[in-house]
Amino acid sequence: MRLQKTLLVLAPFSLLLIVKPWLPGWAVxxxxxCLAGCADIDGMIPFVxxxxxxxxxxxxxxxxxxxxxxxxxxxMSDVIKxxxxxxxxLLHEGFPDxxxxxxxxxxxxxLAAIYGWYLRGWKLALLGGGCFFYLALFSKRGIWELSMQxxxxxxxxxxxxxxxxxxxxxxxxxxxTAERIIWPILNVLQSLPHFSYLIIVAIxxxxxxKAGVIATIIFAFPPMARLTMVGLQNIRPEVLEAGIMSGxxxxxxxxxxxxxxxxxxxxxxxxxxxxxxxxMVVIASFIGQSGLGHDLLTRLQRLAIxxxxxxxxxxxxIAIALDRFSQAIAHKEPIHAPEGPLWKRRPFxxxxxxxxxxxxxxxxxxxxxxxxxxxxxxSTSTFWDGIVxxxxxxxxxxxxxxxxxxxxxxxxxxxxAITWIPWIAVxxxxxxxxxxxxGWKLALxxxxxxxxxAASGYWIRAxxxxxxxxxxxxxxxxFGIPIGIWASRRDWSTRxxxxxxxxxxxxxxxxxxxxVVMLFQINDVSAIFAIIIYASIPIVRYTIFxxxxxxxxxxxxxxxxxxxxxxxxxxxxxxxxxxxxILGLNQTxxxxxxxxxIAGFIGTVDLSQEIFRALTFNDGGKGLVxxxxxxxxxxxxxxxxxxxxxxxxxxxxxx
Amino acid sequence: MSKKTKIACDDIWxxxxxxxxxxxxxxxxxxxxxxxxxxxxxxxxxxATFDVYEGEILVIMGLSGSGKSTLxxxxxxxxxxxxxxxxxxxxxxxxxxxKELIDIxxxxxxxxxxxxxxxxxxxxxxxxxxxxxxxxxxxxxxxxKAREIIEIVGLQGRDNYYxxxxxxxxxxxxxxxxxxAVEPDIWFLDEPFSALDPLxxxxxxxxxxxxxxMLGKTIVFITHDFDEAIKLADRIAIMYEGMIVQxxxxxxxxxxxxTDYVAEFTRDIxxxxxxxxxxxxxxxxPVPAADRLSVHADESVQKIARDVLAQELDAxxxxxxxxxxxxxxxxxxxxxxxxx
Numbered sequence: 001m002r003l004q005k006t007l008l009v010l011a012p013f014s015l016l017l018i019v020k021p022w023l024p025g026w027a028v029x030x031x032x033x034c035l036a037g038c039a040d041i042d043g044m045i046p047f048v049x050x051x052x053x054x055x056x057x058x059x060x061x062x063x064x065x066x067x068x069x070x071x072x073x074x075x076m077s078d079v080i081k082x083x084x085x086x087x088x089x090l091l092h093e094g095f096p097d098x099x100x101x102x103x104x105x106x107x108x109x110x111l112a113a114i115y116g117w118y119l120r121g122w123k124l125a126l127l128g129g130g131c132f133f134y135l136a137l138f139s140k141r142g143i144w145e146l147s148m149q150x151x152x153x154x155x156x157x158x159x160x161x162x163x164x165x166x167x168x169x170x171x172x173x174x175x176x177t178a179e180r181i182i183w184p185i186l187n188v189l190q191s192l193p194h195f196s197y198l199i200i201v202a203i204x205x206x207x208x209x210k211a212g213v214i215a216t217i218i219f220a221f222p223p224m225a226r227l228t229m230v231g232l233q234n235i236r237p238e239v240l241e242a243g244i245m246s247g248x249x250x251x252x253x254x255x256x257x258x259x260x261x262x263x264x265x266x267x268x269x270x271x272x273x274x275x276x277x278x279x280m281v282v283i284a285s286f287i288g289q290s291g292l293g294h295d296l297l298t299r300l301q302r303l304a305i306x307x308x309x310x311x312x313x314x315x316x317x318i319a320i321a322l323d324r325f326s327q328a329i330a331h332k333e334p335i336h337a338p339e340g341p342l343w344k345r346r347p348f349x350x351x352x353x354x355x356x357x358x359x360x361x362x363x364x365x366x367x368x369x370x371x372x373x374x375x376x377x378x379s380t381s382t383f384w385d386g387i388v389x390x391x392x393x394x395x396x397x398x399x400x401x402x403x404x405x406x407x408x409x410x411x412x413x414x415x416x417a418i419t420w421i422p423w424i425a426v427x428x429x430x431x432x433x434x435x436x437x438x439g440w441k442l443a444l445x446x447x448x449x450x451x452x453x454a455a456s457g458y459w460i461r462a463x464x465x466x467x468x469x470x471x472x473x474x475x476x477x478x479f480g481i482p483i484g485i486w487a488s489r490r491d492w493s494t495r496x497x498x499x500x501x502x503x504x505x506x507x508x509x510x511x512x513x514x515x516v517v518m519l520f521q522i523n524d525v526s527a528i529f530a531i532i533i534y535a536s537i538p539i540v541r542y543t544i545f546x547x548x549x550x551x552x553x554x555x556x557x558x559x560x561x562x563x564x565x566x567x568x569x570x571x572x573x574x575x576x577x578x579x580x581x582i583l584g585l586n587q588t589x590x591x592x593x594x595x596x597x598i599a600g601f602i603g604t605v606d607l608s609q610e611i612f613r614a615l616t617f618n619d620g621g622k623g624l625v626x627x628x629x630x631x632x633x634x635x636x637x638x639x640x641x642x643x644x645x646x647x648x649x650x651x652x653x654x655x
Numbered sequence: 656m657s658k659k660t661k662i663a664c665d666d667i668w669x670x671x672x673x674x675x676x677x678x679x680x681x682x683x684x685x686x687x688x689x690x691x692x693x694x695x696x697x698x699x700x701x702x703a704t705f706d707v708y709e710g711e712i713l714v715i716m717g718l719s720g721s722g723k724s725t726l727x728x729x730x731x732x733x734x735x736x737x738x739x740x741x742x743x744x745x746x747x748x749x750x751x752x753x754k755e756l757i758d759i760x761x762x763x764x765x766x767x768x769x770x771x772x773x774x775x776x777x778x779x780x781x782x783x784x785x786x787x788x789x790x791x792x793x794x795x796x797x798x799x800k801a802r803e804i805i806e807i808v809g810l811q812g813r814d815n816y817y818x819x820x821x822x823x824x825x826x827x828x829x830x831x832x833x834x835x836a837v838e839p840d841i842w843f844l845d846e847p848f849s850a851l852d853p854l855x856x857x858x859x860x861x862x863x864x865x866x867x868x869m870l871g872k873t874i875v876f877i878t879h880d881f882d883e884a885i886k887l888a889d890r891i892a893i894m895y896e897g898m899i900v901q902x903x904x905x906x907x908x909x910x911x912x913x914t915d916y917v918a919e920f921t922r923d924i925x926x927x928x929x930x931x932x933x934x935x936x937x938x939x940x941p942v943p944a945a946d947r948l949s950v951h952a953d954e955s956v957q958k959i960a961r962d963v964l965a966q967e968l969d970a971x972x973x974x975x976x977x978x979x980x981x982x983x984x985x986x987x988x989x990x991x992x993x994x995x
Contacts, residue, residue, distance in 0.1 A: 241733050242772035245843075246786035246833070247761030256789065260776040336778060336815040 009436045016425035028422040030454040034461065034610075043457025047628075052621035055203060073204045080156065080210045087155045092148035104363060104370045105144065108132045110355045112321075118348035119328035131321040135314060136372040140379035141307070143292075143314050144372065149209075150291035150318070153284075154277045157213045161220040162273050166266070168221065169228020170254070182225070189222045191590065191634040193597035194283045195611045196627025202287045203620040212281065212289025220276035224269040231265025232258055267330030274326050278319055279508040283598070286615060292318075296510065300601075305518050306385030312514045313380070316507055323506040388518050395519070403525045411471065411524055418467040423454045430636055438643035446639055449632035462629050464606035468524075468599075469592045469633070472531040476588050480536045481581065484543025485569070494544055501541045509534055509598050517602060527599035535592040542584025546577025579648040586641040593634045661841060661873045662707040662730060667739030669725050669897075672696035675737045684738065699725040700736070701897040707841075712867065712874040714884040717894035723877050726894070727843050730875065731764055732756060743841070761790050765834030769846040771826045773818040773833075780805065780814040783832040790837075800836060807866070808832040824855040831866075842872045846879065860886055881920060885929065893917055910934050927957035927992050935991050936972045936981035943979045947971050952980055956991050963988055 020028065032043055058069050094101040113129030135147045172182040201215040235258060243257035259266070282293035292315050299308035343350040363369040427450050434443035453462045487497035512530045520526035550573050558572045600608020607626050614622035670679060670686075672695060682690050691698050699722045707713050717723045728734040730741055732748055741748040743759070751759065765786075773782050780801045781788075787797035805814060808828040818826055827847060834842065847863075848856045860883060867874065878884055884891050885905045892902040893916075901913040906929050912918035933952040948970045950959040963970045963983060972981035 236770065236772065238768045238770055238772035239774070241728070242766070242768055242774075242830075242833070244733060245731060245760055245764060245766040246789055247757050247837075248789045249757060252789045256785075257774065260774060263776060333819060334776065334817050336817060336820065 006436075009432045010429075012432055013425050013429040016422060016428055020420075020422055020425075023422055023424075027424045030423050030457070030459045032457055033454075033459045034457050044455040047452075047456050047625045048619075048621035050621070051624050052619075055620045059204070069204075076214065077205050077210045080213050083156045084152065084209055084213060087152035088149065091152045091155075092145050101370055102148075104359055105132065105136045105372050106369050107356060107359045109136070110359065111352060112325075114348055114352045114355060116325065116328070119325065119332055124324060124328055127321055127324055131317050134317055137376070138310070138314070138378050138380060139372065140377040141310070141381070142295075143311065146290075146292045146295050146311070147314055147318060150278075150281055150293065150315075153209060153213050153216065153281045153289060153291060154274065154322075157216040157220065157281070158270075158273050158277045161217045161277065162224055162270060164217065165221040165224025165269060165273065166228050166259075168225035170232065172225065172229045173232035179229070182229075186222045186226055187635060187638075188628070188631050189218075190226075191593070191631040191638070192627045193594060193608075193611065193630045194219065194280060195286070195597060195608075195615055196623050196630075197280075198284060198287045199611075199615050199618070199623030199627075200620055202615070202618060207288035209288070209290050211287050212284035215284050215287065216277050216280040216289075219280040220273050223272040223276060224266075227265045227269035227272065228262065231262030231269075234265070235261045264330070267326075271323065271326040271330055274322050275319070275506055278315075278322060279510075282315060282508040282510050293508075293510070300513065300517070303517075304381075305388045305514070306381040306383070309384040309388075309514055309518075310379065310381045312511050315511055319506040319508060320503060323502070391518060399519055403520050403523070406525055407523075411528070414471055415464065415467045418470065419460060419463045421463070423450075423459055426450055427454075430640070433640055434643075437640060437647060442639060442643055446636045449636045449639075452632055453629045456625050456629055458607060458610065458626060458629050461607045461610055461626075462633060465593070465596055465608070465630065466633060468528060468531065468596050468606060469589060472528055472535055472592045472596075473585065473589055475528075475532050476536045476539050476592070477585060479532075480539035480584075480588070481543050483536075484540045484584075485547065487540070488544045488547035488573075494548060497540060497544060501537050504533075505537050509595055512595065513599065513602055522602045527596070527602060530599050530602075531592050531595040534595045535588045538587030538591055539581075539584040542580050542587065543577065546580025546584070547573050549580070550576045576652065579645040579652070582641055582645040582648065586638055586645070589637050589641070590634050593630060597630060658708040658711075660706045661709045661744065662875075663740075663742040664703055664705050664707075664730065665740040665742075667700055667703040667726065667729050667741065668698075668737045669700040669722070669729055669734060670696045670698055670737045679737055698722075698897045700729060703729075703739070703894075703897075703899050705892060705899060705902055707873060707875060709873050710871050711889040712876055712887055713890050713892065714876045714878060714888035715892045715894060715899075716878055716881060716884045718879055721894040722897040723879075723894050724845055727845055727875055727877050731760070731766060731843055761786065762837055763840045764843065765837060765839035765841075766843040767827070767830050767834045767845065767847040769849055771818070771823075771830045771850075773826055773829055775818055778815045778817055779810060779821070779829050779832075782818065782829050783836055785833060786836045797836075801832075804832045804835055807835070807869075809862070822855075823851050824859060827851065827859060828862075831863075835870075840873060842874045844874065844876045846877050848883065849879065856883075863887065881924065885924065893920065905929050906931060906934060925957070927960065928955055930956045930991055932956060932959060932972055932983055933981070935987050936983050937987070939971070939979050939982050943971055943982070944968075949973045949977075949979075950983060951975075956988065960988060960992055 016023070030044060061069050063069070063072075089095045089100075090103055092102055109129045109132040112132050113125040116124035116126070116128035135144050139145070168182060172179045197215045197219050201211050201218065205211040205214050239257065239261055240253070243253050248257060281289055281291060282296065285291070285293035285297045288294075292311055296308055296311045296315065299305075299311065337345045339345070359369060427447055430446040430450050431443045434446045453459060483497070487493045512534045513526075516526040516529040516533070520529060547569075554572060554576070555568060558568050563571065596606065597608045597611065600606070600612050607630055611623060611626045611630075613619075614626060666684075668679060668684075670691070672678065675696060678690075678694060678696060679686060685702070686696075701722075703726055705713075715723045715726060725734055729736040729739070730748075732741075732751075736749065739749070743763075746759070748756075748759070774785065777785065780798060783804050784797040784801040787800060792800075802814070805811060808831055810825060810828050810832065813821065813825065818829065821829065827850075831847070834844075848859050851859060864887065876884075876887060888905060890902060890904055891908060892899045893908065894900065895914075895916050901908060901917050903911075908917055909921045909924060909926055909929055912921055931952065932950055932954050935956065936952065947968050948963060948966050950963065950970050950972055952972050952974050959970075964985065969985055970983045971979050972983050974980050
């Protein structure tokens with residue numbers, strides 16, 4: 001019965017595939033589509049021109065005849081600039097005018113260690129101190145300075161993004177109408193590729209570090225807004241009532257009851273903001289953000305893999321440290337302070353103050369306190385180059401064979417199959433799926449998304465993107481789900497995989513290009529491999545989560561019914577975990593989409609190539625429209641998969 | 656005995672649905688089951704009318720979904736009733752502005768919640784001082800007051816603990832402390848002990864009785880536990896499907912249940928403990944036999960049963976002035992003891 005219904009849903013799509021040879025041309029490829037070299041593309045609806053007209057209008061627009069939009073953007077960049085001056089002064093330039101130097105490297109090492117100890121104990125202390133020590137030790141080719149540039153950009157953008165996120169989140173939580181407007185915008189913003197932000201920001205703010213920081217802020221605030229809103233809406237009604245009954249005014253409610261009660265979500269938001277900022281600061285090097293990302297980019301462009309790896313490892317270290325620290329802050333529960341003198345009540349604060357004082361005194365004794373002794377610094381790039389060379393020497397031939405076979409027998413057939421599908425058939429498919437999974441409203445939404453892509457003129461490119469994502473998704477599922485199943489069987493392997501996922505997920509996506517370029521040089525195969533590595537994380541994670549979170553009682557019931565381990569897995573755990581696995585696929589798809597765009601940097605012919613071209617030519621309209629195409633591919637899949645998962649959960653009575 | 660009314664509730668309704676007010680007016684302010692069901696409204700409170708007297712403990716008792724929590728929230732205007740009138744010390748609460756309401760809550764009301772509803776980021780003393788803090792009272796004064804209260808609720812030495820570091824019973828002591836910080840005139844307790852283990856619950860009930868004997872507050876106490884209601888209440892209101900089906904002392908509910916539902920509820924209650932001799936006595940015979948055993952009219956049946964049954968004769972019932980006001984027949988006593 002169910003199978004028949006599902007087949008029936010696929011009927012319009014299949015029918016259109018069968019009658020394709022007799023379909024008119026406009027029904028197969030959307031009219032006015034870009035086929036190759038899309039310099040000037042109108043599309044059925046000239047979205048690009050509209051956006052560009054809007055941008056031109058905005059740039060010239062005068063508010064109240066007094067100041068222009070450009071004045072506003074200039075004012076904003078000035079504010080950012082002065083904040084950057086301050087953090088850069090602290091971290092790597094010093095304040096020559098005031099005769100004050102930078103914070104000594106050893107102070108950063110020590111403070112990170114003490115703070116880590118305070119938050120979680122010696123392991124985190126080692127990580128924090130070790131991270132800074134690593135940066136100092138391996139800074140033969142300027143890694144320390146680059147890291148400090150990156151960190152100072154994060155130090156400026158993260159708090160601003162956090163503040164904006166909280167404000168937007170509060171607004172959305174408090175006003176129903178605001179929520180209805182803000183929520184979908186957040187959805188689009190969170191699925192827009194990094195580069196669309198860069199292009200728009202470059203148009204209004206130019207290039208350089210301040211533009212990079214602004215792009216980072218815009219990119220990083222949505223998750224905070226979302227978490228703030230969720231946090232505020234999920235406070236237990238009793239706690240709110242307790243606040244009201246204590247006689248709080250609205251303002252007191254917000255600041256004394258609601259925001260503190262949403263602490264967990266807000267802290268999770270802080271973690272997300274910091275990680276998003278790091279990811280974006282690295283990518284913002286495309287519009288001239290200085291720091292590790294910029295170095296990474298130029299080395300990659302020159303194919304200096306060894307040097308790029310060296311920088312990449314520094315990024316990875318910073319990512320892990322930032323993630324673990326912000327997680328630790330988020331999970332730090334308050335504990336009552338013991339009675340006694342200051343050093344007993346606040347031992348870590350005292351230690352930190354004492355340490356800083358000691359450093360200050362010692363800095364008069366030896367210059368090495370302020371700056372790591374140059375002759376002791378090390379560079380690892382020759383080591384990495386050696387490895388890359390030996391890989392090329394020994395594995396080039398087999399890897400090339402594998403690469404070519406993969407390309408010819410798998411990628412190319414799939415690609416031609418997907419680009420062969422008429423666009424109205426795709427519309428029919430998403431419409432009927434949407435209708436089946438969530439009713440006519442969902443069907444209309446996803447149809448609108450797909451129609452936008454068709455009308456924009458980038459249909460073929462978009463389908464190539466879809467092909468890359470789908471292939472990666474298939475491979476991710478084929479590897480990720482079994483890995484998840486394996487890991488979920490034992491406690492130690494679950495913990496191991498969760499740790500691995502946590503760690504890998506913190507790396508800025510850009511980093512994943514390094515190993516694949518090392519192995520496969522630059523082509524479709526390396527792009528797909530980069531996507532696979534990056535996008536496998538969520539499917540593994542969700543599979544484990546779904547399998548482990550089946551209620552213990554149900555497992556016990558199955559076991560006492562005489563199930564073997566395998567029967568418990570296949571007859572109980574897997575069906576119960578299925579909705580979570582769908583969500584994992586959804587996340588994998590979104591991750592894949594993000595990575596596809598980044599992989600465009602190493603050469604693919606899908607939307608990402610177009611977006612890079614738009615970046616080069618500073619074409620805001622194109623950048624935004626292509627970005628929206630990517631976003632809508634993601635949102636179409638997201639809507640359908642989430643609806644499917646919800647439906648499944650409802651059927652099992654889990655939701 | 657003159658009873659001063661603290662809160663007067665008149666015909667309170669709370670309906671959930673698309674447009675409750677319009678629906679309510681359309682059905683002449685008394686919609687019946689049929690209308691409510693057919694138009695898909697959810698009746699949380701239906702026509703609740705009662706008074707709360709000064710210094711009494713009024714227990715509102717009902718199963719989950721009976722509307723007791725909604726009713727108490729209508730009294731404090733945490734929930735806006737669809738219809739009705741709540742008079743508190745002669746002030747019409749439902750007409751009060753937000754500012755007036757905040758003022759009343761800051762000085763005259765205290766509320767305790769089932770799941771404690773403590774603020775997790777504040778220590779015990781900060782939680783208890785919270786209602787004073789929002790009034791803008793300076794730190795020294797409010798912490799001094801909070802310390803007194805910590806003493807009263809028995810949390811000495813835990814001042815700087817966070818709620819997470821306390822047991823459930825201790826957390827509710829903090830909740831009680833917070834609600835008492837402003838020395839409220841009226842004290843709402845919404846199933847305060849329901850989330851606690853049975854042993855702790857009993858301990859907290861005893862503690863509550865001790866507190867009330869010190870403070871003598873006017874109390875509205877919500878519970879789903881009839882034993883708890885009997886133990887604490889001066890009067891009990893039984894709610895069923897949003898309506899107050901009976902309001903009276905425990906003894907009245909048991910000896911004279913208004914509906915089958917109340918009877919069902921009171922069936923398993925050890926009546927001997929609650930029934931007074933007065934409620935089962937007969938009029939005295941014209942010439943009382945002076946040599947019979949005398950029992951006091953207000954004594955519980957359980958207490959005098961052994962003495963009376965040890966004799967072969969009926970007993971005399973006397974009042975405070977030792978005058979004979981009735982006679983207690985052995986057969987009636989046995990019936991009462993064995994719940995017939």
